[in-house]
Amino acid sequence: MKHTYVYDHYYKYAEITEVLQKYAADYPELTELASIGQTPEGRQQWMLKVTNKATGTFEEKPALYVEGNLHAGEVTGSMTVMYLLDTILSNTDDEQMKYLLDHYTVYAVPRVSPDGSEYYLTTPDTVRSAPRLYPFSHAMPGLQRQDLDGDGVIRLMRVKTPYGAWKVSEKDPRVMTRRQPDDLFGEFYNVYDEGLLEDYDGINIEAAPAPFGNDFNRNYPIGWQTEDQQKGSGDYPLSNPETKANADFLLAHPNVCAVVDMHTAGGQNLFTPGYKSAKQAIKQDIDLYRAMCKIAQQENGYPILNVYDDYMPQSAPQTCGGFDDFCHFALGIPAMTIECWDLAERSGLHPVYPPREDKSDEEKEDELCAMIKWVDENISPEHYMKWTEFDHPQLGKVELGGCDAKFVSQNPPTPYLEQEVAKHTRFMLRMIKMLPSLAIDTLKTTQLGEDVFKVEAIVGNIGYMPTYVFKEGLKSKRLKGVSLEMSGLEVLQGTVKADLGHLEGHGGLRASGWGISQSTGQAAPLRKKAEWVVRGKKGDAFEILCDSGKAGKTSIKGIL
Numbered sequence: 001m002k003h004t005y006v007y008d009h010y011y012k013y014a015e016i017t018e019v020l021q022k023y024a025a026d027y028p029e030l031t032e033l034a035s036i037g038q039t040p041e042g043r044q045q046w047m048l049k050v051t052n053k054a055t056g057t058f059e060e061k062p063a064l065y066v067e068g069n070l071h072a073g074e075v076t077g078s079m080t081v082m083y084l085l086d087t088i089l090s091n092t093d094d095e096q097m098k099y100l101l102d103h104y105t106v107y108a109v110p111r112v113s114p115d116g117s118e119y120y121l122t123t124p125d126t127v128r129s130a131p132r133l134y135p136f137s138h139a140m141p142g143l144q145r146q147d148l149d150g151d152g153v154i155r156l157m158r159v160k161t162p163y164g165a166w167k168v169s170e171k172d173p174r175v176m177t178r179r180q181p182d183d184l185f186g187e188f189y190n191v192y193d194e195g196l197l198e199d200y201d202g203i204n205i206e207a208a209p210a211p212f213g214n215d216f217n218r219n220y221p222i223g224w225q226t227e228d229q230q231k232g233s234g235d236y237p238l239s240n241p242e243t244k245a246n247a248d249f250l251l252a253h254p255n256v257c258a259v260v261d262m263h264t265a266g267g268q269n270l271f272t273p274g275y276k277s278a279k280q281a282i283k284q285d286i287d288l289y290r291a292m293c294k295i296a297q298q299e300n301g302y303p304i305l306n307v308y309d310d311y312m313p314q315s316a317p318q319t320c321g322g323f324d325d326f327c328h329f330a331l332g333i334p335a336m337t338i339e340c341w342d343l344a345e346r347s348g349l350h351p352v353y354p355p356r357e358d359k360s361d362e363e364k365e366d367e368l369c370a371m372i373k374w375v376d377e378n379i380s381p382e383h384y385m386k387w388t389e390f391d392h393p394q395l396g397k398v399e400l401g402g403c404d405a406k407f408v409s410q411n412p413p414t415p416y417l418e419q420e421v422a423k424h425t426r427f428m429l430r431m432i433k434m435l436p437s438l439a440i441d442t443l444k445t446t447q448l449g450e451d452v453f454k455v456e457a458i459v460g461n462i463g464y465m466p467t468y469v470f471k472e473g474l475k476s477k478r479l480k481g482v483s484l485e486m487s488g489l490e491v492l493q494g495t496v497k498a499d500l501g502h503l504e505g506h507g508g509l510r511a512s513g514w515g516i517s518q519s520t521g522q523a524a525p526l527r528k529k530a531e532w533v534v535r536g537k538k539g540d541a542f543e544i545l546c547d548s549g550k551a552g553k554t555s556i557k558g559i560l
């Protein structure tokens with residue numbers, strides 16, 4: 001696949017804006033640049049809509065919604081969305097891409113939180129979602145992260161003290177390992193983030209709460225909890241303009257059939273529910289997730305995990321107010337979360353899920369040694385900084401060391417960026433083909449009298465997903481079924497607009513036999529028929545309009 005842009009760095013807001021504006025200018029027949037909202041710092045939450053407008057509007061086709069940077073620092077997410085757009089728009093001569101553009105819509109929001117990502121990319125600091133004080137309105141006492149030596153990276157800071165909980169590893173002097181229960185003699189340290197102390201009492205060093213404590217992925221209405229139960233959840237559901245913007249967009253666009261939310265890190269294909277067990281969700285919906293995740297896994301190699309049952313640690317099993325749960329339970333559409341980049345796996349470690357909380361100090365020491373070895377061999381031996389003396393204005397002699405975790409563990413180092421985003425793009429381009437897709441496959445007219453005709457039309461769903469997509473969605477009063485409407489002729493018998501209910505997809509077909517038998521059984525129809533008795537003369541033109549909330553609109557013209 002060809003690409004127009006380079007993926008050897010992370011794009012700041014200005015570059016994302018420039019590239020999206022260029023797409024809109026270069027491909028007016030395929031794209032439209034919109035903003036789903038403006039942030040408190042005045043940036044746009046850009047959305048590029050993509051489809052072949054010649055075959056129908058954006059809203060008339062089943063759509064995939066893709067976004068990045070609901071978590072600001074997980075900038076691999078926005079780069080994946082940019083790479084997806086580049087892949088589509090740089091390969092419009094490819095037959096499969098043409099088909100996708102003719103039949104589907106992609107709504108792509110590279111950066112839900114542009115204020116947060118800009119802060120992340122232009123300062124040494126990290127931020128979960130947005131650089132806005134929350135829940136405290138002022139800086140709290142304690143150690144505040146800061147780049148003290150001016151090298152552009154906030155690393156670790158160790159302070160030698162007889163009260164220390166850490167000691168130097170014998171396996172690698174850069175690694176700190178836990179002081180053992182009977183370790184009384186020797187050199188011990190406490191290890192902190194590089195930073196300065198607010199209201200230092202000269203005795204104790206404690207980390208201050210993160211000043212920018214919002215977590216946008218806990219700010220949605222499903223399973224939402226107050227701050228004391230769920231850190232970062234916000235003052236109330238959708239209290240952040242950024243989260244309200246994507247929720248409003250999705251509510252207003254029922255043609256969105258599926259959502260992919262791009263995050264980092266760890267290398268997982270995650271599916272909801274996150275606030276309760278998958279066993280409490282509808283099995284058919286979970287089966288659909290597994291089919292989606294299977295394709296994702298074929299491309300990215302990552303494990304398939306349910307957020308609640310498999311992914312979250314035992315001590316904190318729930319995610320409350322997650323965006324993906326909002327899509328699943330409020331909108332009735334599947335929402336997958338991909339956690340990009342797997343430093344542990346690349347270091348030869350094989351993470352188990354849910355994460356083990358009983359790892360011994362020695363296991364943790366070995367894991368850290370393995371990851372630093374990967375950094376030495378694959379970035380440079382200098383990248384993981386050796387402990388280096390530094391005169392701290394408050395603490396006296398300390399030592400600074402460690403790596404730039406933002407672009408080693410949270411996001412891939414830039415030489416690994418393109419291969420990471422390419423595999424998720426391949427998945428999304430395959431996943432689009434699962435969406436329900438309607439076609440009127442049969443149109444038949446029969447003359448009954450001099451000016452009376454019977455018209456029959458059969459509509460079918462050639463997609464894998466049913467036209468309702470998710471069983472959870474059937475609970476929604478907003479979900480429309482498939483209708484066929486006669487236009488251009490007087491209807492004498494039959495409803496002008498025939499409501500046909502829903503059509504299954506080929507994903508609903510099950511093998512009816514065992515072993516060598518490969519015959520399929522069908523639980524519900526993939527095709528349905530409508531018929532009208534109409535008044536007209538031979539040669540009169542008419543049109544059958546097909547409408548479905550999720551699978552879009554189509555039409556066919558006929559002549560009596």
Ligand SMILES: [Zn+2]
Nearest residue numbers: 071074263264
């Ligand atoms: Zn995240």
